[in-house]
Amino acid sequence: MGKxxxxxxxxxxxxxxxxxxxxxxxxxxxxxxxxxxxxxRVRDAARQLSFEANAGARSLHSGRTYTVGMITTxxxxxxxxxxxxxxxDALGAGEMSVFLCDGRGDPIxxxxxxxxxxxRRVDGIIVTGRRTEAxxxxxxxxxxxxxxxxxxxxxxxxxxxxxxxxxxxxKAIDHLLAIGRTRIAHVTGPEHHNSAQVRAAAAVExxxxxxxxxxxxxxxxxxxxxxGRQAVGLLLAGQAEFDAVxxxxxxxxxxxxxxxxxxxRRVPEDVALVGFDNWDVMTEGAQPPxxxxxxxxxxxxxxxxxxxxxxxxxAPSPGRHAMPCHLVVRESTTVPFPPLAxxx
Amino acid sequence: MGKxxxxxxxxxxxxxxxxxxxxxxxxxxxxxxxxxxxxxRVRDAARQLSFEANAGARSLHSGRTYTVGMITTxxxxxxxxxxxxxxxDALGAGEMSVFLCDGRGDPIxxxxxxxxxxxRRVDGIIVTGRRTEAxxxxxxxxxxxxxxxxxxxxxxxxxxxxxxxxxxxxKAIDHLLAIGRTRIAHVTGPEHHNSAQVRAAAAVExxxxxxxxxxxxxxxxxxxxxxGRQAVGLLLAGQAEFDAVxxxxxxxxxxxxxxxxxxxRRVPEDVALVGFDNWDVMTEGAQPPxxxxxxxxxxxxxxxxxxxxxxxxxAPSPGRHAMPCHLVVRESTTVPFPPLAxxx
DNA sequence: GGAAACTAGGAAAACGATTGCCGCCACGCT
DNA sequence: AGCGTGGCGGCAATCGTTTTCCTAGTTTCC
Numbered sequence: 001m002g003k004x005x006x007x008x009x010x011x012x013x014x015x016x017x018x019x020x021x022x023x024x025x026x027x028x029x030x031x032x033x034x035x036x037x038x039x040x041r042v043r044d045a046a047r048q049l050s051f052e053a054n055a056g057a058r059s060l061h062s063g064r065t066y067t068v069g070m071i072t073t074x075x076x077x078x079x080x081x082x083x084x085x086x087x088x089d090a091l092g093a094g095e096m097s098v099f100l101c102d103g104r105g106d107p108i109x110x111x112x113x114x115x116x117x118x119x120r121r122v123d124g125i126i127v128t129g130r131r132t133e134a135x136x137x138x139x140x141x142x143x144x145x146x147x148x149x150x151x152x153x154x155x156x157x158x159x160x161x162x163x164x165x166x167x168x169x170x171k172a173i174d175h176l177l178a179i180g181r182t183r184i185a186h187v188t189g190p191e192h193h194n195s196a197q198v199r200a201a202a203a204v205e206x207x208x209x210x211x212x213x214x215x216x217x218x219x220x221x222x223x224x225x226x227x228g229r230q231a232v233g234l235l236l237a238g239q240a241e242f243d244a245v246x247x248x249x250x251x252x253x254x255x256x257x258x259x260x261x262x263x264x265r266r267v268p269e270d271v272a273l274v275g276f277d278n279w280d281v282m283t284e285g286a287q288p289p290x291x292x293x294x295x296x297x298x299x300x301x302x303x304x305x306x307x308x309x310x311x312x313x314x315a316p317s318p319g320r321h322a323m324p325c326h327l328v329v330r331e332s333t334t335v336p337f338p339p340l341a342x343x344x
Numbered sequence: 345m346g347k348x349x350x351x352x353x354x355x356x357x358x359x360x361x362x363x364x365x366x367x368x369x370x371x372x373x374x375x376x377x378x379x380x381x382x383x384x385r386v387r388d389a390a391r392q393l394s395f396e397a398n399a400g401a402r403s404l405h406s407g408r409t410y411t412v413g414m415i416t417t418x419x420x421x422x423x424x425x426x427x428x429x430x431x432x433d434a435l436g437a438g439e440m441s442v443f444l445c446d447g448r449g450d451p452i453x454x455x456x457x458x459x460x461x462x463x464r465r466v467d468g469i470i471v472t473g474r475r476t477e478a479x480x481x482x483x484x485x486x487x488x489x490x491x492x493x494x495x496x497x498x499x500x501x502x503x504x505x506x507x508x509x510x511x512x513x514x515k516a517i518d519h520l521l522a523i524g525r526t527r528i529a530h531v532t533g534p535e536h537h538n539s540a541q542v543r544a545a546a547a548v549e550x551x552x553x554x555x556x557x558x559x560x561x562x563x564x565x566x567x568x569x570x571x572g573r574q575a576v577g578l579l580l581a582g583q584a585e586f587d588a589v590x591x592x593x594x595x596x597x598x599x600x601x602x603x604x605x606x607x608x609r610r611v612p613e614d615v616a617l618v619g620f621d622n623w624d625v626m627t628e629g630a631q632p633p634x635x636x637x638x639x640x641x642x643x644x645x646x647x648x649x650x651x652x653x654x655x656x657x658x659a660p661s662p663g664r665h666a667m668p669c670h671l672v673v674r675e676s677t678t679v680p681f682p683p684l685a686x687x688x
Numbered sequence: 689g690g691a692a693a694c695t696a697g698g699a700a701a702a703c704g705a706t707t708g709c710c711g712c713c714a715c716g717c718t
Numbered sequence: 719a720g721c722g723t724g725g726c727g728g729c730a731a732t733c734g735t736t737t738t739c740c741t742a743g744t745t746t747c748c
Contacts, residue, residue: 052463056400057704119396401734
């Protein structure tokens with residue numbers, strides 16, 4: 001086993017075992033009728049040569065490559081990673097390998113990658129990435145199934161797996177109501193961003209169901225800590241009282257948290273705080289740690305991969321599939337020593 | 345171009361163009377001697393059928409797959425991503441596709457992936473990921489070149505591309521010295537982590553060159569903000585004065601920053617702060633924004649990919665290659681309105 | 689006008705693996 | 719002794735492309 005040996009072919013194995021290539025193939029794949037002794041001889045030869053069947057040659061027959069492509073539309077980021085990992089996980093279990101393509105939001109690059117993937121005869125394609133809204137389909141009439149994960153395709157007939165952001169926002173409000181907060185403010189990302197819109201609308205709607213409304217209109221800005229800090233200035237300058245802030249992201253929440261503390265408001269005693277994304281770096285780094293909404297991106301990636309596998313096997317699931325988000329409670333909404341309930 | 349068409353083969357193209365497959369191949373690849381009119385006819389037929397040559401079949405011939413495998417040893421994380429992107433970038437330019445494999449630090453999974461990649465006849469393999477120290481080689485006598493990126497192989501003969509962390513630490517100290525700080529503390533990650541060791545040792549060494557030493561022995565802990573905050577408690581409790589803290593990571597630096605401010609020390613006036621990693625989320629989120637050491641991971645990934653391409657083309661670069669880090673200056677080491685130098 | 693020199697394109701052999709079909713051999717049965 | 723049968727394995731086609739070799743037809747030049 002020296003350095004840089006040539007790959008052994010099945011012909012080498014057959015020769016070493018003293019059989020024909022056909023027989024060698026059958027022996028290794030458990031096909032045909034062969035004596036156990038023959039099979040063993042072939043297997044030993046294969047091991048001795050560290051033979052690994054050439055997947056390309058094999059797929060020439062089967063028509064399957066056991067390979068899928070994954071295209072990230074924007075640059076690989078904090079949101080794509082978990083999706084990507086979940087998908088890689090689910091596909092790996094199905095013995096499939098993943099081609100990674102970084103589209104960088106450039107349609108030219110993207111089309112180039114689609115071509116490349118098709119020429120490599122991938123069995124399917126997963127498209128992921130973050131965008132302000134649904135994206136145009138990556139192609140029409142493609143010869144392989146496509147699943148959009150995290151980001152949705154603009155064509156409602158395409159299979160898209162997305163988080164139920166509205167549901168997540170409702171859970172955030174539910175939680176704040178459950179701990180007795182009713183004067184809730186909302187600080188979130190840019191107004192033109194679909195996520196900001198959807199989450200804000202869902203929060204307003206959920207409050208309306210209880211006959212309530214936001215303490216003041218939603219504050220749209222950026223997704224950053226900086227904006228969270230600035231927003232606190234606006235909140236405090238306004239005349240409205242508030243006992244909770246629901247934030248569109250954990251970064252915003254952390255900014256809000258820091259600024260509130262700097263302004264002498266205690267979290268969560270005076271103001272409870274809920275973020276969005278459940279990004280550990282932010283939720284754990286904040287003081288106190290932040291309650292947040294988790295979109296379960298890894299599960300989403302896994303689910304997208306499973307749908308893709310199903311589609312490859314002839315059972316597509318067209319349409320948009322919303323996956324539930326869930327609430328993760330931390331100290332930003334739980335008073336350290338809650339007052340005891342009055343004895344019944 | 346209906347939904348889910350079959351892939352066209354070169355035989356289809358040849359038939360449509362009224363030539364033999366051999367001729368079609370030549371026409372599409374610019375080989376042989378053909379009339380321009382014939383080439384055009386074939387190209388048109390190919391376009392009409394959206395023909396893309398089957399890469400698997402093609403590589404059967406050429407022996408090359410124009411594909412490389414990328415294995416992350418630990419889970420895909422904040423450090424692997426930029427490396428991965430840089431590599432993907434450099435390889436994409438060379439028309440190569442990337443197989444992504446998430447090893448999760450599990451040697452079994454890793455070996456499984458190596459086998460899979462070899463059976464797919466990748467032209468080379470890049471190994472990346474974070475570890476506390478150098479990792480055992482992924483295999484010996486593999487039939488394809490391997491390059492280790494960010495993490496080094498324990499075998500010094502293997503090609504490893506790593507950041508020059510010691511150099512980075514020296515630059516951090518240089519900078520602090522340049523702004524006149526001499527009583528420097530060092531807060532960093534776990535003592536058993538190679539990066540923590542190397543950076544601390546380099547800092548000590550650089551100070552020694554100026555006849556100085558750390559204000560107190562390095563404080564080893566975790567890589568988290570929490571540890572940064574705790575460490576400030578230790579720093580303040582100690583009897584030693586300090587006017588700067590060099591931190592082993594940006595997260596630690598941020599924790600230190602927050603705790604110092606809470607304790608009434610001004611950054612950078614009373615204490616200057618330098619982090620490590622130049623992770624925008626931390627450096628920009630902190631108040632004030634943090635000066636930090638950038639390991640240029642994307643460049644590192646790119647460089648690793650280039651070395652791999654060279655190795656594939658028969659020009660390997662064995663050994664360990666250290667890539668320079670650089671300093672990024674922000675407000676945590678620059679007084680907003682620096683005193684004017686006395687007029688010459 | 690005939691041979692040499694091109695030119696354009698076809699036929700077929702690879703590449704590596706799988707698989708259906710077929711042949712050969714050793715039995716067993718009549 | 720002859721035939722049928724079943725167990726083992728070999729042969730060859732096949733997948734899609736590339737590439738080498740070769741042939742038929744057209745020039746060119748003497």
